[in-house]
Amino acid sequence: MSTETKLERPQSLTTTAKTHIREAIVAGEFSFGSQLSESVLANRLGVSKTPVREALLQLKHEGLVDVQPQSGTFVFQPTDDQVREICRFREVIETAALRFAVLRDSAALVRRLEETLTADDEVGAAGGSAAENAATHPQNHHDAAFHGAILDCSGNPYLQASYRLISDKINALRSRLDKDDTKTDLCHQTHSTIVALIRGGDIAEASKELSIHIRSTEESYIRASQCARGDAASHIVRQRRAGASTDRRAP
Template identity: 40%
Template sequence: MTLTLARGPSLTEQAAAHIRSRIVHGTLQCGEPLSELALAQELGVSKTPVREALLELKRQGLVEIHPQRGTFVFEMSSVQVVQLAEMRSILELAALRLAMERNRDALRRRWAELVADMDVAMAIGNTQDYRVLDGMFHQAMFDLAENQFLSETFTVIAFRIQALRNRLSLDPALNEKSHGEHKRLLELVTKNDNEKVVELLAWHIEWTRSSYIELLGMPAAYNRPTRNSERRLKAVQR
């Protein structure tokens, strides 16, 4: 099947969006080689916009370009997964605090809408929609934090987070656990319990890190919860 993209100044952006979607949704697997020629034929364009699109995706961390070897979908080592989770925690906890301070009611309403949509996706077993909503749930904090630079910094890692998140969606048990924590986050925001909201989000991110590591078959040494994470979980369960 050959897709034909509209000609115009955004041809590279269209190619990048198509390839990015395939990576994020798991159609293209981590470490999979990418052929400029094959992608160009698939999209019905020359190799130039595809090459430029791959360079853009490299800047977004979704593609690795190795001279003399070729271009590949990103892969992450165990160390990088841990580092990504650390960076995600720093940014999301900051965004949550700002969003609660500046737009608590809007955050509560937005989370309530998304949780309701998640209920529907879970009820019909639509894991793809659930994971998209999952990403929107976390993005809402940045949208309502009202800090341009915080949002721009998160964008650097957001696509990789979503790509890994989508790879977890094949396990119904993980979706159930994730959904339960989203509901609990909404409940705590509604109760104005700022401390427990932050504690639960921190645990939620660390649990997701552990799930990534298990999914990718990484060494068990990287899958040990910290004492702080255990304390957080006990606190928010009370």
């Protein structure tokens, strides 16, 4: 064995639990506002409740879960105003990142963005809308890859850290988009336009197009959050009715 070989430290159970719970929330497996049971999660992951509890506390600090004393732990449930605030914040960060990325290396930015467009074309050729594929494989969501590339190419760690404050929430909203939403179907076309503007050196227009793009998807995200909240409320009602029915049948 080479003396330079380094063994990777295994992830802690808390980190593993946190990753799995986060992915389930982002992918839409857990509805907005739904209650998370430590026991159920522990059984599902094959661990004790301690790492699950620690994972949920960490996710609380990241804004993905809401821990309510004497009530339980719930998946975050964004209001319409909160969705708007997330999108406005996103617009500020992404347009600033675009300018930094162009100043740093415009050619490298164009290459990265074109790679995401090529991947998007391959998904389209395989069948299904971008939103449909995202719901199945959120990690391969090419809209997220396109916008993430802008942040990566900015080379600014402070902008990147700021974006991470909302990236999971944005991805959670993306995974809940209606596959028939016309705004989401236009994403690839808009991305192509932005790349063409950057390639042509019209950075002001590219930044303007990016802002318009983010604002145009705001209402789609609001509709997605409203539908998700409605689904969660219906689920709670069904649970309560089932509980009441069980109580009436009990001897």
